[in-house]
Amino acid sequence: xxxxxxxxxxxxPSTCVQETSLxxxxxxxxxxxxxxxxxxxxxxxxxxxELCLIDVMEEKLKGExxxxxxxxxxxxxxxxxxxxxxxxxxxxxxxxxxxGARQQEGESRLNLVxxxxxxxxxxxxxxxKYSPNAILLVVSNPVDILTYVAWKLSGFPRHxxxxxxxxxDSGRFRxxxxxxxxxxxxxxxxxxxxxxxxxxxxxxxxxxxxxxxxKGLNPHMGTDADKEDWKHLHKMVxxxxxxxxxxxxxTSWAIGMSVADLVESILKNLHKVHPxxxxxxxxxxxxxxxxxxxxxxxGNSGLTDVIxxxxxxxxxxxxxxxxxxxxxxxxxxxx
Amino acid sequence: MNxxxxxxxxxxxxxxxWIMSSxxxxxxxxxxxxxxxxxxxxxxxxxxxxxxxxxAVSILLRDLADELALVDVMEDKLKGExxxxxxxxxxxxxxxxxxxxxxxxxxxxxxxxxxxGVRQQEGESRLNLVxxxxxxxxxxxxxxxKYSPNCTLIVVSNPVDVLTYVTWKLSGLPKHxxxxxxxxxDSARFRxxxxxxxxxxxxxxxxxxxxxxxxxxxxxxxxxxxxxxxLQKLNPQFGLDGDKEDWKATHKEVxxxxxxxxxxxxxTNWAIGLxxxxxxxSIIKNMSxxxxxxxxxxxxxxxxxxxxxxLPCVLNSxxxxxxxxxxxxxxxxxxLKKSADTLWGxxxxxxxx
Numbered sequence: 001x002x003x004x005x006x007x008x009x010x011x012x013p014s015t016c017v018q019e020t021s022l023x024x025x026x027x028x029x030x031x032x033x034x035x036x037x038x039x040x041x042x043x044x045x046x047x048x049x050e051l052c053l054i055d056v057m058e059e060k061l062k063g064e065x066x067x068x069x070x071x072x073x074x075x076x077x078x079x080x081x082x083x084x085x086x087x088x089x090x091x092x093x094x095x096x097x098x099x100g101a102r103q104q105e106g107e108s109r110l111n112l113v114x115x116x117x118x119x120x121x122x123x124x125x126x127x128x129k130y131s132p133n134a135i136l137l138v139v140s141n142p143v144d145i146l147t148y149v150a151w152k153l154s155g156f157p158r159h160x161x162x163x164x165x166x167x168x169d170s171g172r173f174r175x176x177x178x179x180x181x182x183x184x185x186x187x188x189x190x191x192x193x194x195x196x197x198x199x200x201x202x203x204x205x206x207x208x209x210x211x212x213x214x215k216g217l218n219p220h221m222g223t224d225a226d227k228e229d230w231k232h233l234h235k236m237v238x239x240x241x242x243x244x245x246x247x248x249x250x251t252s253w254a255i256g257m258s259v260a261d262l263v264e265s266i267l268k269n270l271h272k273v274h275p276x277x278x279x280x281x282x283x284x285x286x287x288x289x290x291x292x293x294x295x296x297x298x299g300n301s302g303l304t305d306v307i308x309x310x311x312x313x314x315x316x317x318x319x320x321x322x323x324x325x326x327x328x329x330x331x332x333x334x335x
Numbered sequence: 336m337n338x339x340x341x342x343x344x345x346x347x348x349x350x351x352x353w354i355m356s357s358x359x360x361x362x363x364x365x366x367x368x369x370x371x372x373x374x375x376x377x378x379x380x381x382x383x384x385x386x387x388x389x390x391a392v393s394i395l396l397r398d399l400a401d402e403l404a405l406v407d408v409m410e411d412k413l414k415g416e417x418x419x420x421x422x423x424x425x426x427x428x429x430x431x432x433x434x435x436x437x438x439x440x441x442x443x444x445x446x447x448x449x450x451x452g453v454r455q456q457e458g459e460s461r462l463n464l465v466x467x468x469x470x471x472x473x474x475x476x477x478x479x480x481k482y483s484p485n486c487t488l489i490v491v492s493n494p495v496d497v498l499t500y501v502t503w504k505l506s507g508l509p510k511h512x513x514x515x516x517x518x519x520x521d522s523a524r525f526r527x528x529x530x531x532x533x534x535x536x537x538x539x540x541x542x543x544x545x546x547x548x549x550x551x552x553x554x555x556x557x558x559x560x561x562x563x564x565x566l567q568k569l570n571p572q573f574g575l576d577g578d579k580e581d582w583k584a585t586h587k588e589v590x591x592x593x594x595x596x597x598x599x600x601x602x603t604n605w606a607i608g609l610x611x612x613x614x615x616x617s618i619i620k621n622m623s624x625x626x627x628x629x630x631x632x633x634x635x636x637x638x639x640x641x642x643x644x645x646l647p648c649v650l651n652s653x654x655x656x657x658x659x660x661x662x663x664x665x666x667x668x669x670x671l672k673k674s675a676d677t678l679w680g681x682x683x684x685x686x687x688x
Contacts, residue, residue: 059600060600060601062599062600063596063600063601064600064605066596067596067603067606068605068606070520070527070596070606071523071608071609072536073537073538074523074609074612074613078536168422175424175425181358181362184424185424185425212362214358214362217361218358221358228357240418243415243418244419244422245415246411247412247415248411248414249415251419251422252419253388253416253420253422253423254419254420254421254423257396257423257427258423
């Protein structure tokens with residue numbers, strides 16, 4: 001029985017559309033980032049001893065697995081397997097779900113919903129059957145709704161169903177902030193919470209460098225009156241995904257690295273705080289059963305705690321609006 | 336309250352200036368002035384196809400470079416890939432990622448990885464790609480050398496041994512600065528497949544595949560060992576046709592596996608990306624590790640022509656510091672010579688190099 005096994009669900013059953021061939025590519029890159037990241041020399045051997053890929057396109061899957069295996073000399077993940085049969089996923093510690101139809105150029109994330117719900121109805125029960133104690137990490141879009149779907153379909157407790165959420169949005173924001181200030185992104189602190197997508201919420205009051213609140217230096221930050229137009233940074237984050245899709249067809253590297261970051265915190269029991277999608281009913285005035293990104297503590301039992309941010313009334317209002325939008329879509333889903 | 340000696344007008348001007356200055360000016364007090372330091376470990380990847388991006392990502396995730404440059408002719412794809420990598424910069428330690436179709440962006444590179452070129456089609460042998468890729472290289476190589484005259488070139492495009500020769504000729508660089516990814520990958524596949532049979536990790540299985548990257552690569556059976564135990568001494572038929580355990584079949588699997596992966600997923604990229612990062616690490620960190628890479632082998636093993644074949648090379652910040660003189664059997668030397676002849680047969684007919 002492997003000590004720590006990660007399963008990555010890359011695909012969906014044949015009821016789904018042609019995007020699948022492109023989907024594989026993007027997923028493989030995600031897998032790749034995860035695999036390599038976990039291989040870093042400073043990582044102790046116990047991190048991930050088995051990697052399993054699941055897909056319905058058998059030949060493509062086999063080719064990907066072989067290509068990864070051929071790199072074994074340079075890696076420390078000793079077993080890499082792939083199959084369309086879910087029994088290969090048994091005893092997984094973390095299951096990363098990237099399966100689903102991909103956003104087309106110009107398509108919003110909410111349009112993908114029902115297509116992806118049908119896929120999840122096939123996938124989730126199989127995962128649960130073979131890895132009843134796994135932590136589910138949902139990446140497929142629209143991630144907040146699909147994390148809710150995964151939670152409902154799996155019957156798992158809320159701390160074991162996590163959505164990749166705004167971990168990537170925050171990463172993009174911090175990168176842009178770093179470019180503007182000529183600093184490394186890890187020294188630029190800023191949190192984007194709420195819905196992963198067009199209505200994500202940048203918490204301007206928390207944006208800081210070395211503890212210096214930038215809004216304290218520029219009280220107009222984040223508003224339309226701001227001469228430096230910091231609000232544009234958030235717009236660039238929202239538009240960033242669409243732009244990359246338009247240029248190269250899909251996004252892969254950044255999301256892969258951000259997922260690897262989350263998996264690392266879980267498997268190494270780091271108790272690091274990440275903005276990920278969790279059940280926020282009862283927080284910040286949200287009444288519905290929806291998943292939105294807030295700062296959460298990740299460890300080896302999953303999402304152990306939520307950090308309660310001090311939000312301005314406008315920011316809370318935005319969260320409540322997102323929640324209502326998401327609930328508006330969720331209540332009509334057939335699960 | 337007015338500090339003594341400061342008029343209220345001055346105070347008002349200073350206060351107004353404070354409001355008007357940007358967040359950056361208020362936040363940060365500069366210490367060092369003057370132009371930014373040039374990068375010390377810049378890596379350029381030419382070609383942002385599947386192989387090029389796999390190399391780029393492997394290098395980024397191993398924290399090998401302080402600057403990464405990407406070059407290609409397809410501008411949208413190039414920009415999209417650059418942006419996607421930049422969006423991950425929070426998780427990386429490579430502070431500058433740039434891309435352009437103009438080679439000026441590659442200036443001051445320590446290592447340039449060349450993956451540009453057309454890809455092997457299903458069933459196509461590597462040697463058939465040649466003249467197509469030579470024409471592309473005639474455009475690329477002089478530009479690289481113009482902007483990074485002191486770099487080490489790693490050629491990945493196939494057929495790698497011929498194209499490393501072409502690159503060497505077009506660049507005018509000394510032979511120790513031009514290497515081909517060669518059989519680094521074949522050896523990795525060999526070690527993985529052989530190690531699987533024994534239930535050990537590939538790193539604990541020592542074996543070398545040399546010569547031409549591809550169909551006629553040479554597994555040095557006499558050098559195969561685990562924990563210092565020479566496997567040919569345990570099984571004198573090791574690697575030969577009469578071998579009951581048919582270890583030779585494993586080498587055939589190595590040769591076929593590239594074609595098989597291409598047939599299954601359309602191309603190979605992960606393993607080659609990892610293997611290139613491995614070579615890059617040895618060079619950038621001046622490690623003097625030994626890798627089977629393609630180098631100029633004229634006057635070795637009785638080879639008379641200027642061809643590139645893979646031999647165990649010591650890689651450090653000079654590029655190929657030295658070559659290990661491996662003890663080969665007559666049959667193995669014969670295979671190397673035969674490869675050299677085949678390669679020269681193609682090279683002598685190449686135009687415009």
